[in-house]
Amino acid sequence: MAAARFYDGLTSQPWPIDVVLAGDVLVFEAEGVTRRWPLGGLTIDAAGGVVRLSRSGDDERLLIDGAVWRAFAGAQGRAAEKRSRFGEWKLVAGLAVAGVLLTLLVFVGVPAVSGPLARMTPPAFERRIGENFEAQLSVGLKPCGGREGQAALAAFGRRLGRAAQTPFDIRVRAVEAPITNAFALPGGAVMVTDDLIGLTQTPDELAAVIAHETAHVEKRHVMQAVWRSLGLGLVLDAVVGGGSGAGQQAVLLAGSFTDLRFSRQAEAQADSRGMELLQAQGLSSKGMAPFFERLAAKGEGAEARAVKELISSHPDTIARARVSRLHARPGASAFSPREWAAIKAACATPRSTGGSLRWIPAS
Amino acid sequence: MSVTETTPLARGETLKLEQREMTKGFLGLSLKNGLLNIITLTLYRFWGKTEVRRRVWRATYLNDEPFEYTGRGGELFKGFLFALLIVGLPFLLVVFAAQMMGPMLGALIILPLYIFMFFLVGFGMFTAFRYMASRTTWRGIRFRLEGSAVDYGLRFIACAVISGLTLGWFWPTARRKLAKRIWMNLRFGGDLPFRFDEAACRKEKVYGAFTLAWVGSFVAYVLIAGVAVVMGLATKDAAPSEEASLGMIAIIYLLMLILMPFLLLLYAPYQAAILRSVAAGIVLGDARFKLNVRWLELFWLTLTNILLIVVTLGFLTPYVEARTARFLVDRISSEGQADLVSVRQAERGPRTGEGLADAFGLAPI
Numbered sequence: 001m002a003a004a005r006f007y008d009g010l011t012s013q014p015w016p017i018d019v020v021l022a023g024d025v026l027v028f029e030a031e032g033v034t035r036r037w038p039l040g041g042l043t044i045d046a047a048g049g050v051v052r053l054s055r056s057g058d059d060e061r062l063l064i065d066g067a068v069w070r071a072f073a074g075a076q077g078r079a080a081e082k083r084s085r086f087g088e089w090k091l092v093a094g095l096a097v098a099g100v101l102l103t104l105l106v107f108v109g110v111p112a113v114s115g116p117l118a119r120m121t122p123p124a125f126e127r128r129i130g131e132n133f134e135a136q137l138s139v140g141l142k143p144c145g146g147r148e149g150q151a152a153l154a155a156f157g158r159r160l161g162r163a164a165q166t167p168f169d170i171r172v173r174a175v176e177a178p179i180t181n182a183f184a185l186p187g188g189a190v191m192v193t194d195d196l197i198g199l200t201q202t203p204d205e206l207a208a209v210i211a212h213e214t215a216h217v218e219k220r221h222v223m224q225a226v227w228r229s230l231g232l233g234l235v236l237d238a239v240v241g242g243g244s245g246a247g248q249q250a251v252l253l254a255g256s257f258t259d260l261r262f263s264r265q266a267e268a269q270a271d272s273r274g275m276e277l278l279q280a281q282g283l284s285s286k287g288m289a290p291f292f293e294r295l296a297a298k299g300e301g302a303e304a305r306a307v308k309e310l311i312s313s314h315p316d317t318i319a320r321a322r323v324s325r326l327h328a329r330p331g332a333s334a335f336s337p338r339e340w341a342a343i344k345a346a347c348a349t350p351r352s353t354g355g356s357l358r359w360i361p362a363s
Numbered sequence: 364m365s366v367t368e369t370t371p372l373a374r375g376e377t378l379k380l381e382q383r384e385m386t387k388g389f390l391g392l393s394l395k396n397g398l399l400n401i402i403t404l405t406l407y408r409f410w411g412k413t414e415v416r417r418r419v420w421r422a423t424y425l426n427d428e429p430f431e432y433t434g435r436g437g438e439l440f441k442g443f444l445f446a447l448l449i450v451g452l453p454f455l456l457v458v459f460a461a462q463m464m465g466p467m468l469g470a471l472i473i474l475p476l477y478i479f480m481f482f483l484v485g486f487g488m489f490t491a492f493r494y495m496a497s498r499t500t501w502r503g504i505r506f507r508l509e510g511s512a513v514d515y516g517l518r519f520i521a522c523a524v525i526s527g528l529t530l531g532w533f534w535p536t537a538r539r540k541l542a543k544r545i546w547m548n549l550r551f552g553g554d555l556p557f558r559f560d561e562a563a564c565r566k567e568k569v570y571g572a573f574t575l576a577w578v579g580s581f582v583a584y585v586l587i588a589g590v591a592v593v594m595g596l597a598t599k600d601a602a603p604s605e606e607a608s609l610g611m612i613a614i615i616y617l618l619m620l621i622l623m624p625f626l627l628l629l630y631a632p633y634q635a636a637i638l639r640s641v642a643a644g645i646v647l648g649d650a651r652f653k654l655n656v657r658w659l660e661l662f663w664l665t666l667t668n669i670l671l672i673v674v675t676l677g678f679l680t681p682y683v684e685a686r687t688a689r690f691l692v693d694r695i696s697s698e699g700q701a702d703l704v705s706v707r708q709a710e711r712g713p714r715t716g717e718g719l720a721d722a723f724g725l726a727p728i
Contacts, residue, residue, distance in 0.1 A: 230455075
């Protein structure tokens with residue numbers, strides 16, 4: 001027999017009672033009624049000083065001094081405590097499985113769906129997204145001032161656009177930015193940064209980069225990246241909570257940041273399709289390989305940080321250079337010497353391509 | 364009831380809150396919750412939070428009787444899923460849709476959305492309190508928060524707007540008013556309501572401490588901005604390079620880092636005063652409360668809490684919550700009596716927790 005305190009869950013009146021353990025059933029009398037609580041179905045809240053017993057979904061409470069309870073219930077009490085702990089392991093296992101499924105959704109499901117979704121997206125819709133992206137980007141990325149150079153780039157873009165099977169006009173533009181990169185926006189805008197123009201040594205190289213981005217547009221990779229960012233935003237919201245706005249941030253980031261990431265497969269596809277586009281125009285496709293090699297070499301050099309940006313989203317640079325060299329064909333130059341000079345001079349303050357360390361916004 | 368009504372003091376008790384056997388198990392719990400959160404991609408957090416509350420509640424004693432937290436992780440999880448479906452998803456879609464439109468149209472859509480978000484913050488806070496009250500029992504009797512979460516959300520927006528217009532000077536008043544909405548609606552069981560005594564609340568002055576904080580932080584910001592401008596001018600002539608701007612950014616962050624404890628120190632007297640002021644307004648039966656928080660110890664608690672969380676990347680959050688609860692409970696005292704023996708049970712509270720569950724009149728029946 002052990003002394004305990006009982007609350008009937010109807011009022012806050014405490015009832016001092018005596019409890020007896022009959023087999024594995026607690027028996028006690030309170031308010032003139034004999035109550036029988038089987039140990040098996042009890043929630044046992046043991047916190048050192050006091051042990052609180054309750055039945056699930058019920059407001060009645062039985063409180064016993066901790067030391068008294070352990071001496072009184074002994075092994076049966078401990079077995080009952082263990083049973084309630086077992087439920088937690090099942091929960092954790094279930095949640096871990098859910099976590100794995102979410103991971104699969106992020107890395108397999110969303111990318112798998114984004115491709116078909118992008119190809120089904122109406123061009124008018126993509127154009128509208130692109131316009132909005134451009135409006136947002138124009139705050140940070142100012143077009144370079146050189147009219148003649150810009151005109152040469154634009155003309156080249158139109159030429160590639162006609163060759164490509166795309167409903168979009170390819171609009172190429174040189175912009176000032178503290179990163180070495182070229183990127184395509186939804187709807188056909190292609191931006192080439194002043195730093196990247198500085199890094200190219202021949203017209204072939206720049207033409208190859210632009211053809212590569214044009215292929216991204218043609219294959220709807222850009223739209224695919226947009227859908228993927230929405231999907232990731234949804235999953236992110238589901239994991240860390242909508243209130244934190246993390247998912248919304250992911251969506252906003254995709255819109256405001258220039259570097260929509262593509263899969264390795266998409267990059268390889270853009271490489272080969274870009275070269276096809278050049279070859280179809282009778283242009284040289286020999287610029288791609290040397291440019292990739294220079295990127296790879298730079299990666300180990302002083303400009304490592306500036307180039308890391310480009311390489312990380314364009315992996316296996318050396319392997320890609322090798323493939324490109326294999327398929328490269330000679331041909332005409334995309335730009336006349338005069339056009340090339342104008343492009344090189346298009347950006348008012350050409351940034352050095354030398355060894356300066358620059359600050360790169362985190363992606 | 365007639366017996367107790369005629370002799371209310373005969374069955375009254377003086378309230379004595381204390382914490383026992385606290386904080387020692389919380390380092391282990393912190394580690395466990397942290398690891399399980401990693402394994403389950405943070406999905407475990409609802410159950411982790413529940414376990415933290417269970418332990419804090421049951422280590423808190425009122426008149427030798429421990430509190431009990433009866434909430435369940437699954438309830439929080441369901442509430443979260445519900446909020447995700449009803450608020451998170453539409454929000455995301457609207458933000459995404461705004462991306463498709465022109466910047467002007469997008470701003471027209473997003474702006475009201477962000478104002479609505481302020482409402483949701485207040486609304487969510489109230490429903491969270493309601494859930495927690497309904498899952499807190501003592502002597503087998505539940506607490507209950509009456510009142511309207513929509514009303515609280517609207518008041519929250521109004522408070523935020525007026526505070527903004529007054530450059531923050533309304534906020535101390537707002538905090539008292541908002542605290543009143545919570546406490547005046549709280550009851551223990553079916554028939555023991557809390558009251559909020561505004562006169563007693565106002566007797567604990569807060570505006571002196573707030574003036575110190577406001578003026579002090581204003582001066583600090585001006586100083587920082589001044590330093591930044593001076594340095595900007597100095598480097599501008601030398602070399603307009605990117606290294607320099609990188610250096611500038613680093614220095615501004617460094618200054619902010621130095622400024623953070625300083626701002627905490629400036630605001631500590633105000634935060635302590637607000638805590639004392641709200642506690643002084645709370646009345647239960649004839650019992651009144653006093654929260655004896657001094658500003659220097661509150662500063663130290665806050666600073667060490669932030670450091671513990673930052674250094675351990677959030678792992679020690681449960682421990683931090685436990686020591687904060689201990690800090691507060693250790694400083695509460697009460698005078699006067701309340702009849703805690705003949706309180707009747709309250710109705711059951713909301714079925715899911717804290718996930719804006721009552722949103723848009725969709726409260727579960």
